[in-house]
Amino acid sequence: MSKPVKILLFKNEIESILLNEILTEKGIPHIIRSYHDSAYDGLWQAQTGWGHVEAPEEYSEEILQIYKEMSREA
Numbered sequence: 001m002s003k004p005v006k007i008l009l010f011k012n013e014i015e016s017i018l019l020n021e022i023l024t025e026k027g028i029p030h031i032i033r034s035y036h037d038s039a040y041d042g043l044w045q046a047q048t049g050w051g052h053v054e055a056p057e058e059y060s061e062e063i064l065q066i067y068k069e070m071s072r073e074a
Contacts, residue, residue, distance in 0.1 A: 002056045002057050002058060003056070003057075004030075004031060004054040004055055004056060005054060005055070005056075005057050005060065006052050006053075006054055007052070007053050007054065007055055007059075007060050007063050007064065008052060008053055008063070008064060008067055009049040009050075009051070009052045010049060010050040010051050010052060010053070011049060011050060012050050013034075013050055015050070015067075015070075015071075016032050016034070016050060016051060016053070018070060019032075019053060019063075019066065019067060019070060020032050020053075022066055022070065023053075023055075023063065023066070026066075028055065028059050028062065028063065029055060029056060029059070030053055030054065030055040030059070030063070031053070031054040031055070032051060032052075032053055033051050033052050033053075033054060034050065034051040035049065035050065035051045035052075
Protein backbone atom coordinates (compact mmCIF):
# COMPACT_ATOMS: atom_id res chain seq x y z
CA MET A 1 0.00 0.00 0.00
CA SER A 2 1.34 3.42 -0.91
CA LYS A 3 1.83 6.47 1.29
CA PRO A 4 -1.37 8.46 2.01
CA VAL A 5 -1.91 11.56 -0.13
CA LYS A 6 -4.36 14.44 0.22
CA ILE A 7 -7.38 13.61 -1.96
CA LEU A 8 -9.92 16.39 -1.37
CA LEU A 9 -10.87 19.29 0.89
CA PHE A 10 -14.06 19.37 2.94
CA LYS A 11 -16.32 22.40 3.08
CA ASN A 12 -17.75 21.41 6.46
CA GLU A 13 -17.82 18.77 9.18
CA ILE A 14 -21.00 17.12 7.85
CA GLU A 15 -19.25 16.20 4.60
CA SER A 16 -16.36 14.69 6.53
CA ILE A 17 -18.64 12.60 8.75
CA LEU A 18 -20.68 11.28 5.83
CA LEU A 19 -17.65 10.42 3.68
CA ASN A 20 -15.91 8.83 6.66
CA GLU A 21 -18.91 6.54 7.22
CA ILE A 22 -19.10 5.54 3.55
CA LEU A 23 -15.36 4.85 3.24
CA THR A 24 -15.34 2.87 6.49
CA GLU A 25 -18.32 0.80 5.31
CA LYS A 26 -16.54 0.05 2.02
CA GLY A 27 -13.29 -0.85 3.80
CA ILE A 28 -11.29 1.92 2.11
CA PRO A 29 -8.31 2.97 4.25
CA HIS A 30 -8.36 6.71 4.94
CA ILE A 31 -7.59 9.47 7.42
CA ILE A 32 -9.77 12.52 8.05
CA ARG A 33 -7.74 15.60 9.05
CA SER A 34 -9.45 18.62 10.59
CA TYR A 35 -7.86 22.06 10.26
CA HIS A 36 -9.28 23.15 13.64
CA ASP A 37 -6.69 24.72 15.90
CA SER A 38 -7.83 25.68 19.38
CA ALA A 39 -5.09 28.33 19.59
CA TYR A 40 -6.82 30.25 16.79
CA ASP A 41 -10.37 29.23 17.82
CA GLY A 42 -11.22 27.78 14.42
CA LEU A 43 -10.08 30.83 12.44
CA TRP A 44 -7.88 28.65 10.21
CA GLN A 45 -10.90 26.48 9.25
CA ALA A 46 -12.94 29.52 8.24
CA GLN A 47 -10.26 30.57 5.76
CA THR A 48 -8.98 27.25 4.39
CA GLY A 49 -11.86 24.79 4.68
CA TRP A 50 -12.90 22.31 7.34
CA GLY A 51 -10.18 19.75 6.62
CA HIS A 52 -9.26 17.02 4.15
CA VAL A 53 -9.18 13.28 3.56
CA GLU A 54 -5.96 11.34 2.99
CA ALA A 55 -5.76 7.86 1.54
CA PRO A 56 -3.40 5.68 -0.49
CA GLU A 57 -3.17 7.08 -4.01
CA GLU A 58 -4.68 3.97 -5.59
CA TYR A 59 -8.01 4.83 -3.91
CA SER A 60 -8.14 8.47 -5.03
CA GLU A 61 -10.40 7.98 -8.07
CA GLU A 62 -12.84 5.83 -6.10
CA ILE A 63 -12.98 8.35 -3.23
CA LEU A 64 -13.51 11.26 -5.61
CA GLN A 65 -16.33 9.36 -7.33
CA ILE A 66 -17.98 8.56 -3.99
CA TYR A 67 -17.68 12.22 -2.95
CA LYS A 68 -19.16 13.38 -6.26
CA GLU A 69 -22.15 11.05 -5.88
CA MET A 70 -22.55 11.99 -2.23
CA SER A 71 -22.54 15.72 -3.08
CA ARG A 72 -25.03 15.25 -5.92
CA GLU A 73 -27.51 13.51 -3.59
CA ALA A 74 -27.32 16.37 -1.09
